[in-house]
Amino acid sequence: QQQVKQSPQSLIVQKGGISIINCAYENTAFDYFPWYQQFPGKGPALLIAIRPDVSEKKEGRFTISFNKSAKQFSLHIMDSQPGDSATYFCAANPDSNYQLIWGAGTKLIIKP
Amino acid sequence: KAGVTQTPRYLIKTRGQQVTLSCSPISGHRSVSWYQQTPGQGLQFLFEYFSETQRNKGNFPGRFSGRQFSNSRSEMNVSTLELGDSALYLCASSLGQGLGGTETQYFGPGTRLLVL
Numbered sequence: 001q002q003q004v005k006q007s008p009q010s011l012i013v014q015k016g017g018i019s020i021i022n023c024a025y026e027n028t029a030f031d032y033f034p035w036y037q038q039f040p041g042k043g044p045a046l047l048i049a050i051r052p053d054v055s056e057k058k059e060g061r062f063t064i065s066f067n068k069s070a071k072q073f074s075l076h077i078m079d080s081q082p083g084d085s086a087t088y089f090c091a092a093n094p095d096s097n098y099q100l101i102w103g104a105g106t107k108l109i110i111k112p
Numbered sequence: 113k114a115g116v117t118q119t120p121r122y123l124i125k126t127r128g129q130q131v132t133l134s135c136s137p138i139s140g141h142r143s144v145s146w147y148q149q150t151p152g153q154g155l156q157f158l159f160e161y162f163s164e165t166q167r168n169k170g171n172f173p174g175r176f177s178g179r180q181f182s183n184s185r186s187e188m189n190v191s192t193l194e195l196g197d198s199a200l201y202l203c204a205s206s207l208g209q210g211l212g213g214t215e216t217q218y219f220g221p222g223t224r225l226l227v228l
Contacts, residue, residue, distance in 0.1 A: 009152070032214045043116070043202050043219025044155070089154060093213030099145070099168050100213040104154035 004092050006103030014111050019077040021106045023090035026071060032093035034100070035064065035075050039086045047088070048075070080110045113138055116205050116220035124226045130191040133223045137184050137205030144186040145217065146178055149200040161186055162208050198227045
């Protein structure tokens with residue numbers, strides 16, 4: 001199956017809280033899992049990415065947690081700030097294909 | 113380095129018309145991909161061009177076509193527009209080093225198309 005299911009569709013978090021966005025996939029051949037961040041009026045931009053040989057990757061306040069057995073990966077934003085308000089997309093790369101398979105996106109709003 | 117540029121930024125067309133969108137990739141990038149973005153649907157892959165050749169194609173009807181020029185600039189054409197074609201069309205460029213989907217894609221701001 002070439003799908004990536006992303007949840008929730010939208011998320012409201014208080015400033016300073018933890019934002020968590022989840023993605024699930026079915027194809028065990030997927031070998032690269034990036035997260036892209038998109039601000040209004042802009043195109044998506046790569047935020048952080050992980051490969052299945054590690055269970056966690058952290059860059060500043062952003063962490064990807066990867067559960068290979070459950071075929072799930074998630075983005076955690078610690079100490080969420082109003083500037084983090086954006087739409088977040090997870091994606092996965094099939095081993096034998098050039099294109100990424102994208103999740104439907106999560107609109108995150110951080111309330112001051 | 114200048115980023116990916118897309119023109120025009122906004123476009124209003126009527127059903128049945130055709131439209132051409134343009135994308136200039138980052139200098140040195142040889143791969144250009146096109147996506148359609150609609151609320152709730154995320155990014156739907158249209159096609160990818162590398163060295164003037166379509167290397168990959170998504171599941172869109174033949175009304176959607178594209179091409180790439182020798183300077184890596186790309187155009188996308190949609191013929192016989194339908195109301196459902198209203199969307200943000202994004203172009204992304206990457207180095208094109210044969211790393212497939214693991215190459216970082218750099219997106220332009222998109223062209224917002226409204227079909228009336």
